[in-house]
Amino acid sequence: MLKPPISRMGGKSKLRKVIIEMLPESTCYVELFFGAGWVYFGKEPSKIEVVNDVDKELINMFKMIKHHGPEMERLLKYEFSGRGIFEEYKNCTLEYLTDINRAIRFLYLINYSFASKGDHYGYGTTTLPNQKMFKETYLEPIRDRLQNTFVESLSFEEIIEKYDREHTVFFADPPYYETAGYNNEFGEKEQLILFKKLSNIKGKFLLTINDHERIRELYKDFNIKEVEVVYSVSRQTDARGKYKELIITNY
Structure with a gap:
């Protein structure tokens, strides 16, 4: 497994093995919110790969x-x-x-x-x-x-519309719900748009996000796996510890 050249807030370094094991085989693999790319750099290459980020x-x-x-x-x-x-x-x-x-x-x-x-x-x-x-x-x-990868910088809606096929697998790791610290705004409106887009795709998706009542309500008709992640990087001692995250799939 390769390590990315950078780390990012909300990066999937601690979860990537679990995520990779859960990813189905795909002809086309698309990351909607690339960030540091922990999953992309850890998985075996698919025939077609796309990484996207608005940064x-x-x-x-x-x-x-x-x-x-x-x-x-x-x-x-x-x-x-x-x-x-x-x-x-x-x-x-x-x-x-x-x-x-x-x-x-x-x-x-x-x-x-x-x-x-x-x-x-x-x-x-x-x-x-x-x-x-x-x-x-x-x-x-x-x-x-990166040689055989399409590198995009569009909204996640545009990427889904352009690359959605029955043989496509989308990995979505959006900013956490109601969590501060991200450079780009991603609130209730964006979360709802993402939910509606993922709910109607032809392909498959795997979504990772923080465990929140609203998220559970939105994705109640999909498969939800609860996992615990230990976060240790924080100025406040009481902010360190185990946190629940959700892995949601439509397969």
């Missing part, structure tokens, strides 16, 4: 890894973990950067920020700075994995 900087990073990985690795060799560098990247004007520099900026901010949120410099007294960015072959396996 333009995230998609630009994967695009640059796919097309300019060696140059990114060359430039990353000169970086190191520093608060000053972090603040420069955080506050720089994107329009003055090349696409490659934008990708490096995004990669740096995620890898060297607290909880991978990209806003506050992460440091500690018992752990080393993130070392993987300095490795010369850091991006090579990621680049190879």
